[in-house]
Amino acid sequence: MHILFLGDVVGRTGRDAVVAALPKLRADLRADLVVVNAENASHGFGLAPEMAKDMFAAGADAITLGNHAWDRKEVIPYIAETPRLLRPLNFPPGTPGAGSTVVELHDGRKALVLNVMGRLFMDPLDCPFRTTAVELSKHRLGGTVAAVLIDFHAEATSEKMAFGHSFDGQASLIVGTHTHSPTGDHQVLPGGTAYQSDAGMCGDYDSVIGMAKEGAATRFWKKLPGERLQPAEGPATICGVFVETDDATGLAKRIEPVRQGGRLSQTLPVV
Numbered sequence: 001m002h003i004l005f006l007g008d009v010v011g012r013t014g015r016d017a018v019v020a021a022l023p024k025l026r027a028d029l030r031a032d033l034v035v036v037n038a039e040n041a042s043h044g045f046g047l048a049p050e051m052a053k054d055m056f057a058a059g060a061d062a063i064t065l066g067n068h069a070w071d072r073k074e075v076i077p078y079i080a081e082t083p084r085l086l087r088p089l090n091f092p093p094g095t096p097g098a099g100s101t102v103v104e105l106h107d108g109r110k111a112l113v114l115n116v117m118g119r120l121f122m123d124p125l126d127c128p129f130r131t132t133a134v135e136l137s138k139h140r141l142g143g144t145v146a147a148v149l150i151d152f153h154a155e156a157t158s159e160k161m162a163f164g165h166s167f168d169g170q171a172s173l174i175v176g177t178h179t180h181s182p183t184g185d186h187q188v189l190p191g192g193t194a195y196q197s198d199a200g201m202c203g204d205y206d207s208v209i210g211m212a213k214e215g216a217a218t219r220f221w222k223k224l225p226g227e228r229l230q231p232a233e234g235p236a237t238i239c240g241v242f243v244e245t246d247d248a249t250g251l252a253k254r255i256e257p258v259r260q261g262g263r264l265s266q267t268l269p270v271v
């Protein structure tokens with residue numbers, strides 16, 4: 001199976017780039033499962049329902065969120081009726097929406113997608129490790145589901161690596177989001193799970209994590225309340241990872257970075 005995951009979509013430039021590129025990217029990579037983190041799609045903060053619909057129409061099978069899940073309030077009723085749109089699994093019980101979903105692929109196979117949030121330098125949520133273990137115990141990779149993809153939305157690389165190793169062998173891909181900067185540590189872990197600490201964002205990299213650099217830098221120079229941060233508007237680099245799995249086990253055979261458009265060095269896997 002071929003899996004494509006794209007990191008946090010930031011603002012209009014990220015949104016437009018993903019919606020424009022995804023149909024061809026999906027076809028060129030012969031992707032069976034496409035998941036996009038879109039927590040910053042709406043002007044850097046949240047996701048509006050019409051934006052989610054555009055991404056589903058462009059080829060996303062599931063969309064994940066993070067700490068910005070509720071910045072656009074209209075998403076709250078929408079997520080309740082849209083199982084393929086996920087918010088972090090370890091939000092308090094009773095929170096609208098779900099943190100996991102089973103997606104049926106074009107060929108009838110099933111894939112489990114999870115969105116979980118870390119706690120180090122983040123909001124104090126339920127334990128991401130224990131909640132993930134409970135969720136994974138309901139499925140079997142290579143049995144009830146052909147693939148398991150986990151978007152671990154977290155700040156600290158240590159927590160991400162600990163999470164990756166904890167579930168090595170139980171997922172096809174564990175990929176970090178939230179820092180908006182792609183890491184170069186993509187690897188297949190010893191147990192067969194593809195891993196990268198952060199996928200990077202789909203946004204303008206002439207910026208401070210996707211936001212206009214002038215306003216963002218001022219916040220560090222002066223301890224004054226500034227203007228609301230605005231997303232940078234230059235050409236976006238689409239960042240993510242590509243994974244090929246072994247159909248017999250659901251485990252990863254390889255993981256490759258994806259970087260297309262904008263300022264970052266370009267790389268696309270050969271399939």
Ligand SMILES: [Fe+2]
Binds near residue numbers: 039040
């Ligand atoms: Fe983000």
Ligand SMILES: [Fe+2]
Binds near residue numbers: 039066067068178
């Ligand atoms: Fe985030």
